[in-house]
Amino acid sequence: MAVPEFLVRKLYVPGSFTELEQGFAFHLRNTFAPATVNSLAIEVDGAPVPAAAVAVTPVGGLPMTTQMLSEAAPLLFPVGADLRVEVRGVASRPRTVRIRAVTREVGEIAATLPLRESKPAASGVRAGEPRRRIRWPLAASAEIGSEEITGEIDPRVYGHFVEHLERCVYGGIWTENGERLRADSLSLIRELRPPVIRYPGGNFASGYHWEDGIGPRGQRPPRFDKAWQVSESNQVGTDEFVQFCRDVGAEPFLVVNDGSGTAQEAAQWVAYCNDPLTTPQGERRAANGHLAPYRVRLWGIGNEVWGPWQIGHAPAEDYVGRLQSFAASMHEVDPSLRVVAVGNGPLSDAPDDPAALWNERVLRAAADSFDFLSFHVYQPEKEGWGAPLSEDALHHTLCAAPLDVERIIARMARQIRTLAPRLAIHVALDEWNVWPMPPEGAPTMHRVVYTLRDALYVAGMLNVFHRSAGDLAIANLAQLVNVLPLIVTDEHRAIPTAIYFPFLLYRDMQRLALRSSAHGPSFNNQGLANISAHQRVPYVDITATKDASSRHMTVALLNRHPVREARVSVTIDGRGAWAATGARLLSARHPLEANTLETPGLVGVRDLDAPAVRRGRFICRLPASSVMMVTLNSN
Numbered sequence: 036m037a038v039p040e041f042l043v044r045k046l047y048v049p050g051s052f053t054e055l056e057q058g059f060a061f062h063l064r065n066t067f068a069p070a071t072v073n074s075l076a077i078e079v080d081g082a083p084v085p086a087a088a089v090a091v092t093p094v095g096g097l098p099m100t101t102q103m104l105s106e107a108a109p110l111l112f113p114v115g116a117d118l119r120v121e122v123r124g125v126a127s128r129p130r131t132v133r134i135r136a137v138t139r140e141v142g143e144i145a146a147t148l149p150l151r152e153s154k155p156a157a158s159g160v161r162a163g164e165p166r167r168r169i170r171w172p173l174a175a176s177a178e179i180g181s182e183e184i185t186g187e188i189d190p191r192v193y194g195h196f197v198e199h200l201e202r203c204v205y206g207g208i209w210t211e212n213g214e215r216l217r218a219d220s221l222s223l224i225r226e227l228r229p230p231v232i233r234y235p236g237g238n239f240a241s242g243y244h245w246e247d248g249i250g251p252r253g254q255r256p257p258r259f260d261k262a263w264q265v266s267e268s269n270q271v272g273t274d275e276f277v278q279f280c281r282d283v284g285a286e287p288f289l290v291v292n293d294g295s296g297t298a299q300e301a302a303q304w305v306a307y308c309n310d311p312l313t314t315p316q317g318e319r320r321a322a323n324g325h326l327a328p329y330r331v332r333l334w335g336i337g338n339e340v341w342g343p344w345q346i347g348h349a350p351a352e353d354y355v356g357r358l359q360s361f362a363a364s365m366h367e368v369d370p371s372l373r374v375v376a377v378g379n380g381p382l383s384d385a386p387d388d389p390a391a392l393w394n395e396r397v398l399r400a401a402a403d404s405f406d407f408l409s410f411h412v413y414q415p416e417k418e419g420w421g422a423p424l425s426e427d428a429l430h431h432t433l434c435a436a437p438l439d440v441e442r443i444i445a446r447m448a449r450q451i452r453t454l455a456p457r458l459a460i461h462v463a464l465d466e467w468n469v470w471p472m473p474p475e476g477a478p479t480m481h482r483v484v485y486t487l488r489d490a491l492y493v494a495g496m497l498n499v500f501h502r503s504a505g506d507l508a509i510a511n512l513a514q515l516v517n518v519l520p521l522i523v524t525d526e527h528r529a530i531p532t533a534i535y536f537p538f539l540l541y542r543d544m545q546r547l548a549l550r551s552s553a554h555g556p557s558f559n560n561q562g563l564a565n566i567s568a569h570q571r572v573p574y575v576d577i578t579a580t581k582d583a584s585s586r587h588m589t590v591a592l593l594n595r596h597p598v599r600e601a602r603v604s605v606t607i608d609g610r611g612a613w614a615a616t617g618a619r620l621l622s623a624r625h626p627l628e629a630n631t632l633e634t635p636g637l638v639g640v641r642d643l644d645a646p647a648v649r650r651g652r653f654i655c656r657l658p659a660s661s662v663m664m665v666t667l668n669s670n
Contacts, residue, residue, distance in 0.1 A: 248272020294347025
């Protein structure tokens with residue numbers, strides 16, 4: 036669809052032209068429809084300007100040169116937004132300026148801008164200095180009840196997941212041949228201090244026989260993995276994984292094979308991990324070089340058994356029988372272990388919701404056999420790929436998506452309280468992630484390029500986990516390396532993706548969740564696949580935690596707006612005085628910026644000056660699409 040030139044010309048803001056010392060600047064304002072700009076070029080007096088000499092700055096955002104734009108990293112230009120364009124190395128009083136852009140929505144648009152009002156800088160503004168233009172930030176407020184504890188956060192909600200899938204294990208965490216851990220990946224993972232890591236799947240677990248992965252590596256049999264239809268070398272197995280967990284300080288969480296395996300096989304795995312040397316399996320572990328028991332306490336029985344893609348797929352009634360048999364055999368070996376049962380996440384409150392019915396049957400028949408009821412969620416997952424949403428609409432939809440997860444956790448917790456009121460069963464979200472469409476040409480559906488926008492989703496999820504303290508006890512991001520990746524590698528290096536950084540920020544938050552709320556501008560989002568349409572979603576989100584001594588507090592503030600800064604006034608209610616001791620910011624030039632092996636440093640965290648706290652109040656200025664962490668001590 037062609038856009039008439041006279042309409043494109045109306046993007047130009049009259050009177051915005053400003054002479055610079057070596058060039059000029061002007062503003063564009065979008066009053067038509069959201070645009071996703073893949074490229075933008077300027078011609079001055081008929082000559083093209085090099086892309087490195089043209090910079091664009093969204094209102095409330097950071098400048099970027101047009102050479103940074105691409106289909107993978109476009110510029111979002113929503114309705115109502117202003118864009119400052121600076122052109123350097125050209126005449127400051129051009130006769131003609133022609134702009135040409137390629138947008139995802141309508142293809143190429145071009146127009147010669149009406150610059151007849153071009154003139155020197157106005158009186159009072161020095162030559163070469165751009166005319167100042169007020170850019171109003173979002174005005175928001177937030178409150179923290181420093182003495183109002185809403186729950187105790189289980190550290191395991193910051194957990195992770197490793198599956199034998201593609202290059203997560205071989206070439207990701209370990210070398211390609213599995214002989215040793217990669218030092219670069221290991222260093223990045225240690226930085227996060229992961230509390231718990233789930234292994235070996237996932238779908239892989241439902242066909243995995245643990246004995247294939249122990250003993251001398253030269254004697255381990257390769258097997259065909261029916262879950263992912265590839266060969267598995269078994270060079271990494273139980274001993275290697277537990278040692279990896281010890282190297283990074285994580286608790287191991289093992290998932291047994293209830294698809295093609297048996298209860299006896301699962302019980303023997305527990306014995307291999309936890310028995311003393313005086314037993315056959317303990318002696319076997321010692322012969323493999325590991326004298327001390329591993330003391331693995333967390334065990335999952337099955338994975339997504341409700342799904343027809345799963346080896347051992349079964350209705351809830353059949354799964355219950357397996358669950359009880361496996362749990363009994365495993366508890367006989369080690370009564371102290373904790374069991375995670377396969378549950379499902381209800382997407383609605385309807386009594387006939389399939390996931391709710393699955394959970395009901397499992398709880399009614401076998402609640403005394405397990406300690407955690409799990410669910411998995413990927414948003415929007417494959418059903419949402421290719422939907423006709425603009426980048427602006429998709430941004431808002433993904434930023435609102437954690438609210439659906441918050442509802443699922445609450446629904447499952449209500450089911451547990453209703454059907455097993457005397458048992459201390461908690462919810463486990465042992466696979467989760469944002470899963471946008473992979474870029475064109477991606478080798479697999481798991482090779483996603485994560486952007487700052489996706490990091491906002493992750494931060495929103497961590498805030499949900501805090502609000503769900505008391506109900507949610509475990510959460511595992513899927514996955515650590517190369518598969519829906521927190522970290523990506525090639526043969527030479529490992530780099531953190533955008534979604535790595537929320538975990539880096541939140542790792543230092545305390546155990547006690549505090550009452551906190553934010554008030555200010557909001558948005559409505561469109562529904563997409565398993566993401567609902569929500570009304571009045573606040574652009575600014577907040578979570579606050581403190582330690583048991585009430586001497587230390589950490590506050591995380593999230594600005595979901597794609598292009599506007601937010602000015603947030605934060606009030607701390609309660610006795611005592613607080614002083615901010617530091618601040619850190621997760622941000623980038625625009626929300627679709629991504630860390631890749633080619634551009635590894637575009638998204639990151641930097642230190643800021645701590646805000647001044649006066650009479651229990653402090654001000655934060657959050658750039659567009661950012662997360663700020665503020666640490667405070669009581670005086």
